[in-house]
Amino acid sequence: MNNWITNNFWIKILSLVLAIVTWFYVNEELIKEKNMTKQLYKSSIVNQIR
Amino acid sequence: MNNYIPLIKMIIEIGMLWFFYYVILLFARGTRGVYVLRGVILIALVFIVTKQLGFERINWIFTKIFALSILAFLIIFQQEIRRGLANIGQRRWSRFLLKESEIINEITTACLLLSKKKIGALIAIERETRLENYIESGIDIDAKVNSELLVTIFMPNTPLHDGGIIIAGERIAASGCLFPLTQNPKISTMLGTRHRAALGLSEETDAIAVIVSEETGGISVAIGGRLTHDLDRESLERVLCNLYRPDKKGGK
Numbered sequence: 001m002n003n004w005i006t007n008n009f010w011i012k013i014l015s016l017v018l019a020i021v022t023w024f025y026v027n028e029e030l031i032k033e034k035n036m037t038k039q040l041y042k043s044s045i046v047n048q049i050r
Numbered sequence: 051m052n053n054y055i056p057l058i059k060m061i062i063e064i065g066m067l068w069f070f071y072y073v074i075l076l077f078a079r080g081t082r083g084v085y086v087l088r089g090v091i092l093i094a095l096v097f098i099v100t101k102q103l104g105f106e107r108i109n110w111i112f113t114k115i116f117a118l119s120i121l122a123f124l125i126i127f128q129q130e131i132r133r134g135l136a137n138i139g140q141r142r143w144s145r146f147l148l149k150e151s152e153i154i155n156e157i158t159t160a161c162l163l164l165s166k167k168k169i170g171a172l173i174a175i176e177r178e179t180r181l182e183n184y185i186e187s188g189i190d191i192d193a194k195v196n197s198e199l200l201v202t203i204f205m206p207n208t209p210l211h212d213g214g215i216i217i218a219g220e221r222i223a224a225s226g227c228l229f230p231l232t233q234n235p236k237i238s239t240m241l242g243t244r245h246r247a248a249l250g251l252s253e254e255t256d257a258i259a260v261i262v263s264e265e266t267g268g269i270s271v272a273i274g275g276r277l278t279h280d281l282d283r284e285s286l287e288r289v290l291c292n293l294y295r296p297d298k299k300g301g302k
Contacts, residue, residue: 011075012068018091019067023060025098 079180086126090119153195153220154290158283160200161262161269170264171204172214172244174229175294179255181216181223188213188227195222204262214247214259230254234275241277248272258293260286 005012078084097112124131157173164171174181189210193199195217203210203225213226232249241249248259253275261270269281271289281289 008072008076011079012072015068015071015075016064018071019064021095021098022067023064 079178086119086123090116090123093119150294151291153217154287154294156195156197157200157217157260157290158287159197161260161286162283163197163201164204164262165267165269168264168267169201169204169206169262170244171200171260171262172229172248173200173260174214174216174227174248174251175258175260175290176216176218176223177256177258177293179257181218181227181255181257184227184229184251185216185218185224188216188224190224191215191222192224193222195220214244214251229259232275245270245272245277249275249277252276258290260290 074087078087093112093116097109097116100109100112157175161171161173174184191203199222200215202208203215203222205211210225213228215225216223216227229247230250230253231243231246232253234249234253237246237249242263242265244261244264248261248270249272251257252259252272256274259272261272262268263270268279269286270277270279271281271286272278273289273293278289
């Protein structure tokens with residue numbers, strides 16, 4: 001178990017950092033995309049009502 | 051329980067990303083791809099940071115560079131990528147079957163036999179740095195480490211005896227491999243090409259290079275650009291036991 005952690009330790013840490021950064025970046029982009037879709041949907045409804 | 055589902059999903063997704071990055075970094079390590087990969091990671095990080103800080107123009111430039119660098123990466127390293135994907139399918143789970151001591155014993159026995167018969171030999175043992183570039187310069191063997199096979203490969207006047215062999219993990223990866231010659235001016239002029247190649251390889255990588263001299267039959271080991279001469283069975287075994295860990299290699 002100890003070997004599994006210490007073996008290629010820095011590569012594992014770097015991979016973890018990259019994974020976390022990527023996850024949060026993509027998550028934020030997805031939230032923005034969802035919000036934008038909602039806004040577009042709302043504005044199209046408003047236009048239709050008008 | 052429902053409250054924990056997003057957290058569990060996040061952990062699983064980060065775990066999958068971690069594995070993806072880990073495999074790529076392991077694969078790139080020791081190859082020329084690592085430098086390009088570093089560049090791509092750096093550009094990606096700058097891209098993310100500039101986006102967060104709202105530097106729109108810089109971000110636009112980096113978006114273009116990043117897109118181009120991904121394309122360039124795929125074109126330049128298409129062979130490596132193809133080989134890496136093939137390796138995933140051919141991963142050898144039998145690696146744990148042959149014990150480290152057995153491999154060392156096979157190498158030592160072969161070296162002693164070659165030494166007795168004064169047959170020149172050069173055996174490079176891969177460690178952390180991958181020797182893919184050098185393996186490509188030789189002829190693929192992909193066989194279990196076996197003293198008889200090692201001796202046979204180095205038999206004079208046979209097609210495979212020129213150059214060195216590379217042991218990667220618990221397999222003989224290739225023979226007839228070409229290694230870079232050392233450029234160290236302090237090296238004795240008495241040393242032949244085989245010793246110079248072993249030193250050159252050990253300077254550029256962390257590989258262990260075992261040399262059997264054709265002239266004297268002496269066994270030497272080159273590690274980190276340093277040569278240790280006239281090793282007997284015990285000292286060769288001790289050196290290999292201390293430095294060679296096929297089961298602890300991350301790659302392959």
